[in-house]
Amino acid sequence: xxxxxxxxxxxxxxxxxxxxxxxxxxxxxxxxxxxxxxxxxxxxxxxxxxxxxxxxxxxxxxxxxxxxxxxxxxxxxxxxxxxxxxxxxxxxxxxxxxxxxxxxxxxxxxxxxxxxxxxxxxxxxxxxxxxxxxxxxxxxxxxxxxxxxxxxxxxxxxxxxxxxxxxxxxxxxxxxxxxxxxxxxxxxxxxxxxxxxxxxxxxxxxxxxxxxxxxxxxxxxxxxxxxxxxxxxxxxxxxxxxxxxxxxxxxxxxxxxxxxxxxxxxxxxxxxxxxxxxxxxxxxxxxxxxxxxxxxxxxxxxxxxxxxxxxxxxxxxxxxxxxxxxxxxxx
Numbered sequence: 001x002x003x004x005x006x007x008x009x010x011x012x013x014x015x016x017x018x019x020x021x022x023x024x025x026x027x028x029x030x031x032x033x034x035x036x037x038x039x040x041x042x043x044x045x046x047x048x049x050x051x052x053x054x055x056x057x058x059x060x061x062x063x064x065x066x067x068x069x070x071x072x073x074x075x076x077x078x079x080x081x082x083x084x085x086x087x088x089x090x091x092x093x094x095x096x097x098x099x100x101x102x103x104x105x106x107x108x109x110x111x112x113x114x115x116x117x118x119x120x121x122x123x124x125x126x127x128x129x130x131x132x133x134x135x136x137x138x139x140x141x142x143x144x145x146x147x148x149x150x151x152x153x154x155x156x157x158x159x160x161x162x163x164x165x166x167x168x169x170x171x172x173x174x175x176x177x178x179x180x181x182x183x184x185x186x187x188x189x190x191x192x193x194x195x196x197x198x199x200x201x202x203x204x205x206x207x208x209x210x211x212x213x214x215x216x217x218x219x220x221x222x223x224x225x226x227x228x229x230x231x232x233x234x235x236x237x238x239x240x241x242x243x244x245x246x247x248x249x250x251x252x253x254x255x256x257x258x259x260x261x262x263x264x265x266x267x268x269x270x271x272x273x274x275x276x277x278x279x280x281x282x283x284x285x286x287x288x289x290x291x292x293x294x295x296x297x298x299x300x301x302x303x304x305x306x307x308x309x310x311x312x313x314x315x316x317x318x319x320x321x322x323x324x325x326x327x328x329x330x331x
Contacts, residue, residue: 014054017063018047025071026120027138031158032075034085034147035114036322042078046071061172068163069173072155079151085113087144087247087312088240094249101261102244112242113144115300115314117323118205118275135278137162139202140300140312143277145195153188160185203303205275210303214273214280217301217308221269221284226259234307241313254311274323276300283325284313293329295320 025046029039049070057066091110095102116138136142137158146154152174159170160181167185171178203210213232220228230251239254240247248254263269270293271282281300285293295317302310321327 010054011051014051018050018067021064021067022047023120024134025067027116027134028068028158028163029071029075030116030120031137031143031146031162032072032151032154033078033082034143036116036120037114037318038078039116039120042074043071045074049074065165065169065173068159068165072159072173073175076151076155083111084147085111086147087113088242088244089238089247090144090148091245094238095246095253099256099260102241102246102257105243105245107243110243112314113140113147114316114319115140115276115281115298115312116143118278119324121278133162138277139302140277140279141302141310145192148195149188149191153184153191156181156184157188157192200302200304200309202279203305205278205280205303207303209305210280211273213303213308214282214301217299217311218271218273218282221263221271222266224263224266224268226255226263229255229258232307233311234304234309237307237309237311239311242315244315270329271299272325274298274325276323279303283320283323285320285329293331295325295327298323 022043025043026039029042029046030036033039033042046067050067053070061069121135121138146157149157155174156170159165159173160167165173167178167181170181174181205211216228216232220226220232233251233254235251236249237251237254238247238249239257248257268287270285270287272285274281274283276298277300279300280303281298284296284299286296287293297313297315297317298319299311299313301308301312317327
């Protein structure tokens with residue numbers, strides 16, 4: 001066999017052994033860095049490094065553990081020179097509800113958290129319980145809280161509690177001791193308990209009640225009908241949007257803000273239902289002065305049996321394309 005044929009055979013074997021883990025690695029990198037765009041790039045770097053070292057791998061660990069070791073360390077290196085990603089609620093308390101429009105944060109002054117398309121999430125595996133844990137660990141509120149943990153504590157928490165690696169396996173992945181892993185996990189849990197919002201009994205995106213709420217939210221915008229928002233938002237609902245500094249708490253304040261500064265005339269907004277972070281979501285389009293419906297961003301909603309408790313909109317047209325939708329819609 002020629003050298004070229006051997007390399008081709010190795011590439012085929014490498015693809016067979018590693019490609020089935022790609023989507024779960026994207027989810028892992030996303031939990032680490034809080035950006036879908038960055039997660040894709042980091043997984044690409046992971047596979048490049050894995051291929052370069054494939055000849056020396058020799059099966060000393062499982063392929064999955066080997067890939068997670070590379071991916072986790074790629075993420076830790078990337079995080080050394082980057083600010084944490086936040087939502088507006090991570091900057092300050094809610095606005096007092098006064099009648100002034102929200103102010104945009106200066107470009108580059110803050111690194112914003114991004115949503116993750118559900119199509120990037122690996123399908124349910126043979127273990128349904130593990131699949132549920134994996135999906136719950138992608139909820140937007142939890143991912144936002146994770147970003148406030150020191151990077152290595154974040155990695156330990158994810159490897160141990162989401163991915164179910166043992167303390168020994170986690171120590172090998174991170175190149176540290178089992179004692180350090182146990183200590184880091186304790187500190188991460190304690191810190192996260194102080195950061196994570198009070199757990200809610202959330203509806204799955206596939207629940208008919210969640211879809212009805214999403215349909216109502218979309219209709220409110222497309223018809224410019226603030227009264228419909230009263231039917232889908234909880235009394236204690238919160239509203240925030242990147243790249244704006246202010247965010248709002250309480251249905252009255254949220255609706256006042258949307259009705260005064262956002263809704264506009266009927267037909268200005270168009271939304272397409274989707275899912276993100278295992279939550280109901282929508283791709284948002286806005287009609288410009290030329291009449292064209294241009295990509296505007298992604299809105300992610302937190303559904304409960306009594307209405308949406310949280311609405312987060314990400315004003316970034318590139319996210320609409322990332323979610324698989326066109327940059328412009330036609331009527």
